[in-house]
Amino acid sequence: MATVPAVPAEDAEPSSGGAPRPPEWRVRLREFLAAHAGRPPQDKAERLAWARGFHADLEEAGLAAPGWPVEAGGMGLELADQLAYHQEMTRARAPKHPCGLSFIVAPTLIMHGTPEQRERFLRPLLRADELWCQGFSEPGAGSDLTALSTRAVRVQDSDGDHYLVTGQKVWTTMADQADWMFALVRTGSPGPGGAGISYLLIPMDAEGVTVRPLRDISGGAHFAEVFFDGVRVPAANLVGEENKGWAIARTSLGHERATAFLSDEFRYRRIVDELLSLAARTGAAADPVVRQSLARIEASVRVLASNSRRALDLVLQGSDPGPAASVNRLVKSEFEQELHEVALRVLGPDAVLGNRERTAPERGRWTYGYLMSRASTIGAGTAEIQRNTIAEKVLGLPSHRGETRS
Amino acid sequence: MTTTVGIEKDLREALGRLLAERCDHEHVAALADGPQEWDRDLWAELAAMGLPGLVVPPEHGGEGMGFALAAAAQEELGRRLAPVPAMSTTAVQAALLASGDSAEAARWLPRLTSGEVTAAVAAGRTVDGWAMADDVRATRAPGGWRLSGRVPVVADAAAAGLLLVAAGADGDPALFLVDATVKGVRIDRLDALDPTRPLAGVRMDGVPAGRLAGHEEFTEVFQAAERAALVLLAADAVGVAAQAMDMAVEYAGTRRQFGRAIGSFQAISHRCADMLVAVESSRALVAAAAASLDDPSEDTAVAVDLAAAHALETAVRVTGGCVQVHGGMGFTWEHPAHRYLRRAKAAESLVALPDRLRDRAAAALVARLDHDNEDN
Ligand SMILES: Cc1cc2nc3c(=O)[nH]c(=O)nc-3n(C[C@H](O)[C@H](O)[C@H](O)COP(=O)(O)OP(=O)(O)OC[C@H]3O[C@@H](n4cnc5c(N)ncnc54)[C@H](O)[C@@H]3O)c2cc1C
Numbered sequence: 001m002a003t004v005p006a007v008p009a010e011d012a013e014p015s016s017g018g019a020p021r022p023p024e025w026r027v028r029l030r031e032f033l034a035a036h037a038g039r040p041p042q043d044k045a046e047r048l049a050w051a052r053g054f055h056a057d058l059e060e061a062g063l064a065a066p067g068w069p070v071e072a073g074g075m076g077l078e079l080a081d082q083l084a085y086h087q088e089m090t091r092a093r094a095p096k097h098p099c100g101l102s103f104i105v106a107p108t109l110i111m112h113g114t115p116e117q118r119e120r121f122l123r124p125l126l127r128a129d130e131l132w133c134q135g136f137s138e139p140g141a142g143s144d145l146t147a148l149s150t151r152a153v154r155v156q157d158s159d160g161d162h163y164l165v166t167g168q169k170v171w172t173t174m175a176d177q178a179d180w181m182f183a184l185v186r187t188g189s190p191g192p193g194g195a196g197i198s199y200l201l202i203p204m205d206a207e208g209v210t211v212r213p214l215r216d217i218s219g220g221a222h223f224a225e226v227f228f229d230g231v232r233v234p235a236a237n238l239v240g241e242e243n244k245g246w247a248i249a250r251t252s253l254g255h256e257r258a259t260a261f262l263s264d265e266f267r268y269r270r271i272v273d274e275l276l277s278l279a280a281r282t283g284a285a286a287d288p289v290v291r292q293s294l295a296r297i298e299a300s301v302r303v304l305a306s307n308s309r310r311a312l313d314l315v316l317q318g319s320d321p322g323p324a325a326s327v328n329r330l331v332k333s334e335f336e337q338e339l340h341e342v343a344l345r346v347l348g349p350d351a352v353l354g355n356r357e358r359t360a361p362e363r364g365r366w367t368y369g370y371l372m373s374r375a376s377t378i379g380a381g382t383a384e385i386q387r388n389t390i391a392e393k394v395l396g397l398p399s400h401r402g403e404t405r406s
Numbered sequence: 407m408t409t410t411v412g413i414e415k416d417l418r419e420a421l422g423r424l425l426a427e428r429c430d431h432e433h434v435a436a437l438a439d440g441p442q443e444w445d446r447d448l449w450a451e452l453a454a455m456g457l458p459g460l461v462v463p464p465e466h467g468g469e470g471m472g473f474a475l476a477a478a479a480q481e482e483l484g485r486r487l488a489p490v491p492a493m494s495t496t497a498v499q500a501a502l503l504a505s506g507d508s509a510e511a512a513r514w515l516p517r518l519t520s521g522e523v524t525a526a527v528a529a530g531r532t533v534d535g536w537a538m539a540d541d542v543r544a545t546r547a548p549g550g551w552r553l554s555g556r557v558p559v560v561a562d563a564a565a566a567g568l569l570l571v572a573a574g575a576d577g578d579p580a581l582f583l584v585d586a587t588v589k590g591v592r593i594d595r596l597d598a599l600d601p602t603r604p605l606a607g608v609r610m611d612g613v614p615a616g617r618l619a620g621h622e623e624f625t626e627v628f629q630a631a632e633r634a635a636l637v638l639l640a641a642d643a644v645g646v647a648a649q650a651m652d653m654a655v656e657y658a659g660t661r662r663q664f665g666r667a668i669g670s671f672q673a674i675s676h677r678c679a680d681m682l683v684a685v686e687s688s689r690a691l692v693a694a695a696a697a698s699l700d701d702p703s704e705d706t707a708v709a710v711d712l713a714a715a716h717a718l719e720t721a722v723r724v725t726g727g728c729v730q731v732h733g734g735m736g737f738t739w740e741h742p743a744h745r746y747l748r749r750a751k752a753a754e755s756l757v758a759l760p761d762r763l764r765d766r767a768a769a770a771l772v773a774r775l776d777h778d779n780e781d782n
Contacts, residue, residue: 142733144663171734215739217729287533289761344751349531351755352559352605354597359558359607367599370751371744374729375737382733384673400671 025075026084029063033092040095048177051095056127064126065106072110073122079312090266099131101173105182108199112240112248121180121201135169135183135202135226136249142171143385145184146194146246150228152185154235154242161235163187165202165228171379175211175224178204184249187242194246201237208232217371218355264332265305272301275343278362284346293342300335304328323394330386336376340369413471414478417455421479424451425486431742434487438601438745443564444489452490453521461634462499466515473634477641477696481689484645487742487749489602491524491562493642497635498525498570501581504630505618510583514568523567526586527631528557528608530572534766535758536632542573542610544582544617551575551615553582556607561756563593563606571615572628578621581628584613600752602745633706635757636714637699640692643721643753644685650721650728650746651681657732674731681724688717704774711767715760721750 022030036054041047058064059073066085068074077085097103102125109117124130141148150167165185175181181202188196204211208231213221240248279285279294307328311321343366344351355364355371377383391397428448437445452458460476462468469475476496483492499518502511517523530537542555553571563569569584569591584591590613598605619627655678658669668674695713698706725747729736736743754760 137734142663143668144665147663171737217737217739217744219739284533289765344755345759345761347755348533348759349559349755352561352599352752354599354601357597359596364597371747374726374744374747377730378733378737383730384671387673 023081025063025077025081026088028061029085029088032058032061032063033088033094036094037092047095048098051098052128054095055097056129059123059127068106068110072118073126079309082312083309086266090270098128099125099174099178101134102126102128102132104134105132105201108182108239108248112199114236116236117201117239130179131174131177133172133175133178133181133204133226135172135175135181137171138168139170143382146190146197148184148186148197150183150185152187152198152200152233154187159232163200163233163235163238165200165208165231165233167228169226169228171214171223172211172226173223173379175204175226176213176221180204181226182239184245187245194250196243197246197249198242199239199245199248200233201239202228202231202233206231206233217374218368265308268301268304268335271339272297275339275346278343278366279346282346282348282361284348290342290346293338293345297335297339297342300331300338303331304335307331323390326386326390326394329381330383330390333376333380333383333386336373340366340373344370410474414475417475418478418482420455421452421457421482422485424455425482425488429486429488431745434489434602434745435742437489438487443595443604444491444562446565448488449490449521449524449565452492457492458495458521458524459519461496462503462515462519466503466511467519468515472700473637473696474693474700477637477692480638480641481645481648481692484642484749485649487602487646487745489604491526491565493603493635493638494526494562494566495524496638497527497631498568500634501570501618501627501631504627505581505623507618510616510618514583518568524562524565525568525570526560526562526566527635528560528563528569528571528584529628530557531559531757533755533759534762536572536628536635538572538574538579542571544573544575544580544615546576547614551582551617552612553584553610553615554612556609558607559596559605560608561603561605563608564595564604566593569608570618570631571610575617575620579624579628580617580621581619581624582615583618584610584615588613598752600745600748602749603752603756629707632757633699633710636710636763637692637695639753639757640688640695640714640717643717643750644688644692646746646750646753647681647685647688647717647721647724650725650743650750651678651685653743653746654678654681654724654728654731657735661733668731677727677731681727684720684724688713688720691716708767708770711763711770714758715763715767718750718754719760722747722754725750 036057041050055064063075065072065074066077066082068076070076106122106125109121125132136145138148138150150165150169152163152165154163167185169183172181181204183200183202184197185200186196187198190196202209208229210227210229211224212227213224216222239245275297276294279290284290285294307324311324311328315321347361347366350361351367353360353364353367355368357364360367392399428451429445456469457479459468460471460479461473463470480492483490495518499515502515505511514523518525527536528539530539539555539557542553542557545552553573555573557571566586569586571582571584573580573582586593590611592609594607594609596605596607655669658674658678659667661668669678691713695709698709725743729743729747732741732743735741
């Protein structure tokens, strides 16, 4: 396996002489970030507008999507450069793209979309002019997604070729803000390997779409139920072949997850550093039990960093990300929870305060994170399902469900 | 023995019935998310059953049933997330009883026992347990003491008519009783991780105070309060965990994925089995610790600390597991799972942290060993 430098060469302080000149893109990115420096607005709506503006400008400057091919509107950077890119962004505390889910649908479109779909969707997606939500889960189909029952029936009439969609999605993150949903719908009979499922792009403003926000553990409404009542969706919004959507959803999810770690890595590094400072400041770091926990958290963040590079390296060589990606997914899920468990231990007596309490340390962020991190072992595939995947797909153990592997 | 067992069974059943009716999930959710801090009416009904007087001897108007029964009752309250200040009130009763101050006892115990007044402990809070409130000053005044200063976080303060304040007096630690309804006491509500156990900041501005314990009795009296609080908090945690386990098991048996009940997957069934082992172990330790408070020995402190550490940690693990077993449903505001997690997690750092309690227990065990060796 080729090794990837942990830090791009020009980051290491030169002992003497001039540092090698950074590549052109990096100079421009630094200039861009310097020009766009600023504090995020307090107000939620203003903050969203601010992040959208940032990403529109970024796209305008040709500095969005470091890993995407140039034809798709990306920068086509090499792995080491992608790492450097994310490092620059994290260091500058650049606002995150307001819609992380966009980067699950985008690779799918790049790989499986029609030229028209790529032309239509990718640019507004990068610019955050259009936000996306993911319509996979249903009340009866969570871990077992292939059991989904939202139906799409193809009709051709005077209005043209389209699908009529009827059914319900649930736990749909950002559904109330999204312009589009990438959805898995049933177009054929259920069968092994996710048969009869299609991948469809549904406009959220279409007639017959009802969004009902759901409050989550923190009291905020971050996800929603979405109801479809005979919603007309143009057949041109089908991605890939009809009834072949399951395989499309799976392959793109796998590859996307591998690259998603890139940007997470530096963010996690920063949060762990903030936790370490908190422990030092409160004096909790003097406690041997706390030190054990801190060291374990530090080990996890290093596992994540090192593994994601290994996985990416393989992806870039055109092979499967291999076990490292599956391992990282699970480590990451549990890491987010453990991190906040340790943070509340560090807070000690102050951990009783709520996340809305003004006088709480760091304005309650750790308590908020503690509650929200409950989702990290549920949302993106539960920890149990991830273990099944490791056991069955990586280790080759027989499936207890008697399922044929897909 | 049979009578105690019978009494406990009757008490649990009566409480269970009352709480099922008066303290269901919708009720708790409405209270916790609303402006009201605690359930006054429920407290009155519990008082009618004699609950606030369980550990108080009959000469002070109580039932004299001891901590064994109080812990059983608290477990039932925990099961339903009852927003009542039983733990704090009992802790202050324990201090009053331990102090041997008959005047103060005569003044407060009957009102605490009848449910007319509830109490809260205003102390400094550390990872190792209650301490003196740093920012409170006690000064002598004609006819008694006056307290000034603030205690940043006090559980159940908003409900309290009586405050037990740990503060320095002439450079020595002391415990004071403050009538929380007098002028000069200000109580400011705080946002709490667990709204079923409301928190507030307490400010006192030259308020009259009665000294319950001077520096000679301070440790013993304060310890009595802390041990009572730990045992009841642990008993509460057993109830919280037991109910969360029941919810998880119920869901595991009914929710279907992949054509079968999720409880048939061993990742889920083993998790549930581990919950039961942890809950039953906690219950056993808490019962022993409560019995040890009723019949103190040199082992009491260790019994209390071990029980509290185990039960508090178990509740966090089980309530977290309950969320996990419910998948997306467990992450919603509507589902009660998060309220159980909140109560469990907040309890863990309310009095003393589990790992510190274990540390203290281990230190005591080893010290005892050294002591025994010296004796031989
Ligand atoms: C914050 C959040 C955001 C989300 N956002 C989205 C979104 O934007 N779009 C979307 O489509 N979905 C979203 N989801 C849904 C998420 O994908 C599902 O919650 C998840 O797949 C689990 O499904 P479920 O909730 O139905 O739980 P279930 O599948 O019913 O699982 C319940 C429990 O059973 C366990 N279990 C199930 N099957 C097995 C098995 N075979 N072996 C062992 N254990 C098993 C699970 O691990 C879990 O503990 C979100 C969820 C959360 C919490």
